[in-house]
Amino acid sequence: MAKSGTSSRVVARDSSRSAGTRRQLVEAAIETLKADGFTGASARAIAERAGVNQGLIFYHFGSVADLLLAALDSVSAQRMEQYGEAVDGVGSPSELVDVAMAIFREDLDAGHVTVLVEMIAGASSTPGLGPEVSARLGPWFAFAERAMERTVGGSPLGSVLPVRDVAYGIVALYLGLEMLTHLNGDRTRALGLFDDAKNLAGLLDALGSSPPTGEP
């Protein structure tokens, strides 16, 4: 289930023919997961979208599941990069909610998190897939924790809130909102929650800037 180098050397930006085909397949796998979900992401469907012979999936990736994991890796890496950039300029809780809402809107429109959701839900049907998907969620938890630490870590709130637990909950909420939004096609319910969160964050801003309990 792990990636196997086809050549003697694993190169990130390879311009060989193999690398081109692989990229096409990964891209097509992502799009197919977004459009038709895990069940619809068959070798035939993905290969057709990539404009490539179906057998190439097994040559380059060994199995459909491994191609889908490569797709998940790709989406995950892209998203983590953008999330990191977005959060870099953030200081206060309400600023964090602002950028989170912008990112969430983009995630919804582009369907990035759908890939995650489909892989998580689909994992139960393919033996051995669960642990692989689970491992790839690590960065998402780590990021959520980092974002919270950055904004409320220094304030008195940080020592009260169980940051790790809350970060876990935030990721779960994010996945759940994505699922529901994708299902009924209505973004407004989910986005409304971000507005509520922003009101709440406004209160936390004040709390963070004027610490009521002095630290020695």
Add this chain to the structure above:
Amino acid sequence: MAKSGTSSRVVARDSSRSAGTRRQLVEAAIETLKADGFTGASARAIAERAGVNQGLIFYHFGSVADLLLAALDSVSAQRMEQYGEAVDGVGSPSELVDVAMAIFREDLDAGHVTVLVEMIAGASSTPGLGPEVSARLGPWFAFAERAMERTVGGSPLGSVLPVRDVAYGIVALYLGLEMLTHLNGDRTRALGLFDDAKNLAGLLDALGSSPPTGEP
């Protein structure tokens, strides 16, 4: 995609042969969704679990998707009944969190919510399934709202909190936590959040019993 009565009269507790087969199939569909997910819930897999010929699914339900919807109906009805009973005796926020945690633990262990998650995630791969699943989520949102109204509706908190929005978020969170827990097999992370919620609810209890703002 809607249910079609096989007889002239739709009866809830029918003891005919047809009804027996239907019940077996619905039960098997639920178990298959729990064990193998949406992708694994094929006509053959379900029929084998039910100990029944595969063709019966199409005779009794018309399609696999319609059988899965019947399974979702069954799980949803069961759960709503139990949720309702559990919440009936609840008054304060912290009591609500208590019963919610007990229910959540049971849901995790029995896999009830997995059925929901798999159907939501699987909906994108079967044309026309989305709206059907979406409609079946209505009772879940309604219940979450009702539970919140019951506990914080009378208190000053009720007029401040956007109950409808929060209820939507609670359902999303519930689905997300179920997904993550099912994926990594570790209940403790999710259950920890309930502990945190209980601490928070303790504060709300006091707020609710002593209203600072008087209502005319």
Add this chain to the structure above:
DNA sequence: GTCTATACTTGGATAGAC
């Protein structure tokens, strides 16, 4: 090393038996 044609398996659905 890369890819295509082909083999075989599983899945959805129905025609027709009882």
Add this chain to the structure above:
DNA sequence: GTCTATCCAAGTATAGAC
């Protein structure tokens, strides 16, 4: 009305061509 045997499409995977 209820169910089974059978059909055809779609799925994964590989043997062998280039």
